[in-house]
Amino acid sequence: MGSRRVFSGIQPTADSFHLGNYLGAVRQWVDLQESRDAIYCVVNMHAMTVPYDPLTLRRRTRVAAAQLLGAGLDPERCILFAQSQVPEHAQLSWVLGCLTGFGEANRMTQFKDKSARGGSEQASVGLFTYPILQAADILLYQADEVPVGEDQRQHLELSRTLAQRFNHRFGQTFVVPAPYILSAVSKITDLQDPTAKMSKSSSPPQGIVDLLDEPDVIRRKIARAVTDAGTEVRADEDAKPGVTNLLRIYSALSGSPVEEIAASYATSGYGTFKKDLGELVADTFAPIRERTAKYLADPDALDAVLMDGARRARQISRETMAVVRARCGLPPVA
Numbered sequence: 001m002g003s004r005r006v007f008s009g010i011q012p013t014a015d016s017f018h019l020g021n022y023l024g025a026v027r028q029w030v031d032l033q034e035s036r037d038a039i040y041c042v043v044n045m046h047a048m049t050v051p052y053d054p055l056t057l058r059r060r061t062r063v064a065a066a067q068l069l070g071a072g073l074d075p076e077r078c079i080l081f082a083q084s085q086v087p088e089h090a091q092l093s094w095v096l097g098c099l100t101g102f103g104e105a106n107r108m109t110q111f112k113d114k115s116a117r118g119g120s121e122q123a124s125v126g127l128f129t130y131p132i133l134q135a136a137d138i139l140l141y142q143a144d145e146v147p148v149g150e151d152q153r154q155h156l157e158l159s160r161t162l163a164q165r166f167n168h169r170f171g172q173t174f175v176v177p178a179p180y181i182l183s184a185v186s187k188i189t190d191l192q193d194p195t196a197k198m199s200k201s202s203s204p205p206q207g208i209v210d211l212l213d214e215p216d217v218i219r220r221k222i223a224r225a226v227t228d229a230g231t232e233v234r235a236d237e238d239a240k241p242g243v244t245n246l247l248r249i250y251s252a253l254s255g256s257p258v259e260e261i262a263a264s265y266a267t268s269g270y271g272t273f274k275k276d277l278g279e280l281v282a283d284t285f286a287p288i289r290e291r292t293a294k295y296l297a298d299p300d301a302l303d304a305v306l307m308d309g310a311r312r313a314r315q316i317s318r319e320t321m322a323v324v325r326a327r328c329g330l331p332p333v334a
């Protein structure tokens with residue numbers, strides 16, 4: 001220990017993470033457990049902010065954890081747990097909610113986007129207070145850094161504001177967390193519409209490569225990815241968004257720079273390039289898929305891993321909440 005603490009969360013909102021999640025978050029989480037004191041959370045309570053089915057949520061919480069383990073998170077090197085198994089998240093969220101202005105919460109652009117989609121009358125209060133629960137996640141563990149994508153910058157700013165406000169009003173309690181913006185390989189776009197982000201909520205199945213797709217399915221999806229007019233494999237965001245997206249994926253998975261890859265396929269045409277990329281993605285995901293399947297085949301063992309993670313997380317969160325209660329004028333819990 002002694003190393004900087006990172007905390008991050010991911011929602012269990014699909015039956016598989018996709019390539020964008022993998023490159024933009026999961027893989028980088030795995031790397032960070034080597035250099036940081038890392039705590040990772042499957043934020044299943046955040047997944048309740050939109051209409052959901054209980055059995056599906058339960059399954060997806062497990063599947064998400066299994067994939068994270070399959071991708072290389074190691075309970076010996078990090079803490080991995082499910083948010084709902086640590087009750088302090090909801091407790092701190094209440095305290096922070098009482099420090100958040102209504103107007104302040106109302107300025108969160110993700111809430112505006114998400115509530116506009118379903119019609120704002122349909123949006124839950126939980127969706128509105130989502131960023132406050134996220135702040136509680138982070139502040140409970142006194143995280144120094146929070147690895148997230150660019151789209152989470154505003155939520156991180158709110159977490160910082162709430163930490164500072166609490167400290168100022170009630171005495172030094174929270175570390176003020178810094179964003180650790182994950183590298184822009186998260187800019188992976190939809191294979192069928194390379195101008196749109198690869199997204200579980202808006203992309204069609206053919207536009208997404210899932211971490212748990214079978215190798216054949218992966219090869220086929222890449223082979224059928226929309227490419228652009230012409231034949232030359234070259235990065236050009238405006239003229240060739242499809243090819244550029246595929247080059248980025250290739251680069252992220254191989255570690256070679258985009259220009260180098262483009263140069264080596266310059267004259268071979270799209271077909272060979274896509275075939276090789278299909279192999280590369282399928283080969284990267286196959287072992288993760290197999291390890292995930294092993295975890296899912298033994299739900300009791302998986303639940304035990306999560307329970308152990310939650311116990312370790314609680315040792316930290318309980319301490320923080322005890323201080324919080326004392327500072328803000330609440331007696332100890334029974």
Ligand code: TRP
Pocket residue numbers: 007008009010011043046133134137138146147148152155
């Ligand atoms: N809102 C985050 C996202 O959509 C997920 C999240 C919830 C999170 N709690 C967190 C991320 C705490 C980092 C830290 O990506």
